[in-house]
Amino acid sequence: MSKQVRQRERVIIRFAGDSGDGMQLTGDRFTSETAEFGNDLSTLPDFPAEIRAPAGTLPGVSAFQLHFADHDVQTPGDRPDVLVAMNPAALKANLHELPTGADLIVNSDEFTPRNLAKVGYAASPLEDDSLSSYQVHSIPLTSLTVKALEGFEITRKDAERAKNMFALGMLSWLYNRPTATTLTFLEKKFAGKPELARANITAFNAGWNFGETTEAFTVRYEVMPAAMRPGLYRNITGNTALSYGLVAASVRSGLPLFLGSYPITPASDILHELAKHKRFGVRTFQAEDEIAGIGAALGASFGGSLGVTTTSGPGVDLKSEAIGLAVTLELPLIICDIQRAGPSTGMPTKAEQSDLLLAMFGRHGEAPVPILAPQSPSDCFDTAIEAARIATKYRTPVFVLSDAYLANGSEPWLVPDVDSLPLIEVEFTTEPNHAKPDGSPEFWPYLRDAETLARPWAVPGTPGLEHRIGGIEKADGSGNISYDPTNHDTMVRLRQAKVDGIAHDIPPLDVDDPTGDAGVLVLGWGSTYGPIGAAVRLVREEGVRVAHAHLRHLNPLPANTADVIGRYRKVLIPEMNLGQLALLLRARFLVDAISFTRVRGMPFKSEELADAIRDVVGADV
Amino acid sequence: MSKQVRQRERVIIRFAGDSGDGMQLTGDRFTSETAEFGNDLSTLPDFPAEIRAPAGTLPGVSAFQLHFADHDVQTPGDRPDVLVAMNPAALKANLHELPTGADLIVNSDEFTPRNLAKVGYAASPLEDDSLSSYQVHSIPLTSLTVKALEGFEITRKDAERAKNMFALGMLSWLYNRPTATTLTFLEKKFAGKPELARANITAFNAGWNFGETTEAFTVRYEVMPAAMRPGLYRNITGNTALSYGLVAASVRSGLPLFLGSYPITPASDILHELAKHKRFGVRTFQAEDEIAGIGAALGASFGGSLGVTTTSGPGVDLKSEAIGLAVTLELPLIICDIQRAGPSTGMPTKAEQSDLLLAMFGRHGEAPVPILAPQSPSDCFDTAIEAARIATKYRTPVFVLSDAYLANGSEPWLVPDVDSLPLIEVEFTTEPNHAKPDGSPEFWPYLRDAETLARPWAVPGTPGLEHRIGGIEKADGSGNISYDPTNHDTMVRLRQAKVDGIAHDIPPLDVDDPTGDAGVLVLGWGSTYGPIGAAVRLVREEGVRVAHAHLRHLNPLPANTADVIGRYRKVLIPEMNLGQLALLLRARFLVDAISFTRVRGMPFKSEELADAIRDVVGADV
Amino acid sequence: MTVPGQRSGLDLVPVTDGDKATKKHYTSDQEVRWCPGCGDYAILAAMQSFLPELGLKRENIVCISGIGCAARFPYYLNTYGMHSIHGRAPAIATGLATARPDLSVWVIGGDGDFMSIGGNHLIHALRRNVNIKLLLFNNRIYGLTKGQYSPTSEVGKLTKSTPYGSVDHPFNPVSLALGSETTFVARTIDSDRKHLTAVLRAAAEHRGAAFVEILQNCDIFNDGAFDILKNPETRDTAVVRLEHGKAITFGANGEKGVRLTGRGGLEVIDTTKVQPESLLVHDITHTEPALAFMLSRLGNVDDGVTPIGIFRSVQRATYDDQVNEQIDAATAAGGVGDLAALLSSGDTWRID
Amino acid sequence: MTVPGQRSGLDLVPVTDGDKATKKHYTSDQEVRWCPGCGDYAILAAMQSFLPELGLKRENIVCISGIGCAARFPYYLNTYGMHSIHGRAPAIATGLATARPDLSVWVIGGDGDFMSIGGNHLIHALRRNVNIKLLLFNNRIYGLTKGQYSPTSEVGKLTKSTPYGSVDHPFNPVSLALGSETTFVARTIDSDRKHLTAVLRAAAEHRGAAFVEILQNCDIFNDGAFDILKNPETRDTAVVRLEHGKAITFGANGEKGVRLTGRGGLEVIDTTKVQPESLLVHDITHTEPALAFMLSRLGNVDDGVTPIGIFRSVQRATYDDQVNEQIDAATAAGGVGDLAALLSSGDTWRID
């Protein structure tokens, strides 16, 4: 039978199932197909901290949401138009976010009394009318898959496992996705096991054909490709982009990359990615702990490498002392904090922006450190390069504050032309820079560049420049140990001035204020960029006038930040914390910034942000 | 010959010599004599980080300054009226702070060509007229001492060592100090070595008699006792007071004290002091590092002890992660940070106030911790008790921010009556506090007290209340692991609200504004109390109207802080950092507070503060 | 096992007034969240069923862990417990045990938790001989962070973080513990309930720090790591069971044995070809750990031959006992501290 | 000493073109700030005079330390140096040595720096066998913080922090190192310049982690701690000098000797009463550390008998060499990384 085809501008799909059901993989594949098709998109994986909580339980539910459209997409979307629920737990955990009228595809095989009981369903929601407000497609995915794979030389378990490919095939049909990438992917994935490869491909095709033939689907959807700048695209997650950015910074600076790291969610994937790139001379050191990770990176920096350490909140706590050492040694170092929900162990797989003040102040003494924050998955690439530029030019540790949402979320990325990437020029000092009283030349490790206030970087192996540096206060210039009170005051202010001075070496904060006469500025940082952008678009469609600016440099702030803020009657600062940027701006500019905060481990929903904006704009008369 | 006696209201003496010359001891003894005499006083030891830098060199100079008067004393004084210099290095290192006309007592024996050369004196300042603007008393202290000890069965080295007692005797004569305490002290100190005891006592008396007889001193000074509240007094340093406060808190709460600590300057003396008090049931654990120190203290708290950890900046960095755990476990814990000059190793024996923002924000996630700061050596006692009260009542870690100046500095202390000390009532939970659906009783470790928001404290050994707590986010009430987004938002805000709520349980900020019409408020915190008080007194004597308030509770701030600040046109905030309290107050109250900062590792001089106040008041019209 | 005359690790822990506790009694209401088939289940079951046998008051048992899959353990045991932070459990337990001699304190951690980030706290707790029981769940992998190699992984291990193979030489936990002055050192296997339980009981009764390495299978990221010790074909020749007072033999019918070489080493020999007397008789009570150390080098999983059982159990004053004895002695001598006297100690003067 | 056929630790470090360096050449312009009489002076002098003999380019030598009196060392040596933070030097050095195989990297620390706060970094650097030389200045006390006991202090030590005597059992640094899979382990004494220098040279030439415990006198806070090993009356019977290939004897005229007991231990015997062949001949090249471990238990300062010298020197692939070999191999196989290719790897699509 031929099906009716409906046009859609945008679709939000959420795949939800048990940790063992392979939902992340399914989501990834559908994403690739969608990307290749040419839609713009944004994704949000959401999985539990446990590797595999007991099958069929709520804590065990793993989900993947994808938002794709024929226009540019800014967030993974608030509420799904389609929910694929592989078991009762997945249904229960996600139903409350489903808008009425949404499509609900469930694997009816899993709705057994036992599974229903596990999550406290007295009766099967498929039988009673509790789902009446949705388009329910109840399909026995497991048995259909097993049936499709009869005759294959694989275990029943493996056959059942293939149900996610059946579901993928079905949805690929439903949204008319190109399937080539998935087929080649499956060949690769099961390269060693041809039978399994064939089985999964068969399941996938079976799913597609099922969609074609079943009554369950009367309509099929079409989402036209989005208009995007011409070029070569790939889909990329924040952690991959950050890794590539670091490799690029190494290539463009000529400094070998050294990563010292200790595994921690959600940062580990950067270590995993960089460990692959030996051909770029990348050295990855899996340390015994976070302190050793940053220590080794600092040692490598002392030796002339681009030292990097990657971690998340708890690891930053532990690195605090070593970061202070890096501040006073004035050596380049990049510290990537992939923020997760705290305090303490908190919710390791969830996103939060609550390490900003830690990055600003989390060391004893006056120990200023520049801070950058990427605003989208692909922006992690550029941010890494910018961090390397600042770290090497100013001989300073630099913080990069990403978060779990950016790290695992993905978006299409216009692959840049390598030659267009910034060149990072680093010059090691090779000659003495000072004269002894008797006129003979000597090397002063703390004789600063007049303009940048950076100290010289002379690496071991350079004859005649042998010198010692350390954590004790140093005499301005010579760098010798000094307990002189006035010298200490001078050095404290010099270190601060060096970091503050970077403000003149970074792009000004630019504002998106189309009508030019908005009274309210929404000011954000980091991963809220997408949600704020989407919310701003929503309210503008209603004719609301509002401006949006987003800070990529958090310390120091762009030189024009004061002017920008001064131009608006009200400043609204949405953050996934209790108002950390707001605190900094209030202190710095005495502006009565309005904080809008949600600390749920989840990105903002654009709707709730839109409400917040409406409130503030409404009150602004 | 009988000498002329001059009256003085106040005298500032500085003893300076080689690390090996026993200047700290000499200062301590003179302080005891002065205290016993009934003057009010304040002291400032100042020694190098090295144990014993090479003899006779500038880095090796160790000094001790004492300010005593017939009225109440607020600081160790800016510039000494009398400098005792035991060698050329001591002279060179301290001369620049000596006001013209001051008395200068030097040990001429040490002014040998070799010693002079060591510190770059071409000629002996005792010979040329470079010291003409001072009252120079050039005395061969060493040889006089050795002569006085002829016939004693001691080594020449020991005889020479006694020269500090000779000097002490001389100054005791000069200021007419009671000598009994010193004599008994020497007996005790050399209990094992009677010959050495007699020798030192003889040297001391010889010094006294020398003063009596020599031409070198034509006048003798008298400083009348100060009017002080009646009662029993003793001299006490900040570290001793803090240690006693902790013991007192243990006694008054009935909780055994457990200290987990790793040695670090200037905090180590607290560990040393508490290790003595086994009879109070105090357990001291010298850990393998700072993390183990706080970890063990937290473990002891879990078991029902009053857990305490003591450290300085670098140690706080390392404890950050564990503090975050304490925040989320909601267990009582006291963290004493004896601040020193940073960043990194910095200047370990020097004072600074640069850990305030670290204490506020130095942990990942939203992890609020109450913060207290003592404002004088003896105030460390009361602050420790207040910290214990808050920690146990609100089940929270509490920061105590002392510093090197308070830690080693001393002042007379009116010994409190034990019964007058606050009683700290702690009740462990012993009964279930919740009912299961089936009505049977159960224990919910996170079911909060409605008023304080504190959670119940049930210690191991309590039957029926077995429970597990941890660093992962907990469900409000039950405390079970929860990754629910809304629950996390709730818990983050609950933890914040609990700490904020303490504002209503602490004394209001009181203001010293005698005329009641000052336009400028000087607002300080911690160890700047004395210097600010002295400066305020100075300018008031000139008729300048200025108010002074001092914050003992830094988080949360007293409930009336906003009102107080609001009452003044200008707020001046002097800090030994780059303006950390100023930042907090600006952010919180949007007040354009004026920061006055010096980061020299030394307490403010009251004169420079007075100038700062004059400037602000002057500009305020 | 407590050697005759030794003081038990449980001496000061109150016992129940006879009423028998059950496994259920020690099972918490929390849903267990390990992967199906994880070796941790077997260890949990063993603990839950052996603890009641000790006849202790349940409320006087505390279980403290760091972070990792293994570290989730306390949630599932219905005693007091703390799931702390990564690597710090031994330090936290040291404070608790020192302050509360009436508790039986168990510390649980994985090979990352104990041997990597927590290595220093571990060796210091062991050298101090704090009366705590440290159970290392060694699956030779980082489970919770999804499969990076650990300090106990074999060289050349292919993991997410070592796509070209790991290059660092692993610790032998038993050797490290013996080099850290540990008074009780043992190794056992998750799947051997009987052996596991016997070792846990001996650890509980040992007064001092007891270190137990439990070889644990992670069936997601390092499945089969210990198959050679479990598989009926290989286990008899791979596992060497050390038993106090018994000659060290192994193999299906004890055809293999261990004896001292003349050159200060050990050798595996064919027991049918030598006099029984020439075999090394295992003695866990040697004051010096040297021989136990030598046994720890006999081999580990990678070499096939793997000794399990108690390597060493000697008595040495514990840290916590001595700390508390100092307090008791001082108090007995000088009386309970008098606060007023303390505050007014040193040089004082009176103003009236 | 490099055992024949072994690769030297200095293989990749550039040497001077013949011009002889002197002690002065290795002496920095910084004023030495140790207490008069501190054992650190002797160690510094030994380093300053032995380093030139290696004939290396001075600029390729780096000295990294943590915090403590000992840790001030780098300031006084005219090479590249870093005085870092307490306990972390082994980690910092690991990064530097791995990134820069052309450097000779020395790590200096006290017993607090290495054995207390830095214990974990130490044992991990040792097990990884990073090509760095770790010199432990063991004065059995915390000097810089004015005299608290340390993890190597004898039990019952009276210090500022232990007025009633310390109660924790110390580490034997050599035993701990051997339990940590260390490939080169030695012990020497500050005052024995000849022995000290010989050990340092052997350490320098060892390819891999070399751990050297130097017994160092702190004449302010622990004076005389090693007198028994220095005092002419006692030293001959207290110090056991281990020499590779030689029978282990000591005493003024070698009247005492060490031999294996039949029970897997060592015993000190009267050499005049036994056959020379029965004495234990020292062999630093045993692949297994068990015998070296046994020697480390022969005694330490507290028991009088104290073995010094090289306990173990075996070759094992170093961490840094293998890391760099993986890079070279991958590059040789696939060519130098192509950034453009990397960025456009994976599923891509083109929009035109």
Ligand SMILES: Cc1ncc(C[n+]2csc(CCOP(=O)(O)OP(=O)(O)O)c2C)c(N)n1
């Ligand atoms: C300070 C800190 N660093 C890193 C982590 C991430 N982390 C959690 S568990 C773990 C290691 C898990 O391995 P193991 O200890 O062997 O336990 P297993 O999961 O294998 O049982 C790591 C690195 C963390 N939670 N905290």
Ligand SMILES: Cc1ncc(C[n+]2csc(CCOP(=O)(O)OP(=O)(O)O)c2C)c(N)n1
């Ligand atoms: C993080 C940190 N903790 C503590 C200290 C204080 N501290 C400095 S050196 C030292 C130990 C000194 O002993 P050791 O390492 O044996 O060196 P020594 O002075 O005896 O040569 C300590 C505890 C510090 N500087 N940093």
Ligand code: SF4
């Ligand atoms: S990941 Fe491995 S160790 Fe962790 S629960 Fe799963 S099977 Fe067990």
Ligand code: SF4
């Ligand atoms: S305190 Fe001891 S170790 Fe430190 S310099 Fe002085 S003598 Fe040497």
Ligand SMILES: [Mg+2]
């Ligand atoms: Mg593990």
Ligand SMILES: [Mg+2]
């Ligand atoms: Mg030491």
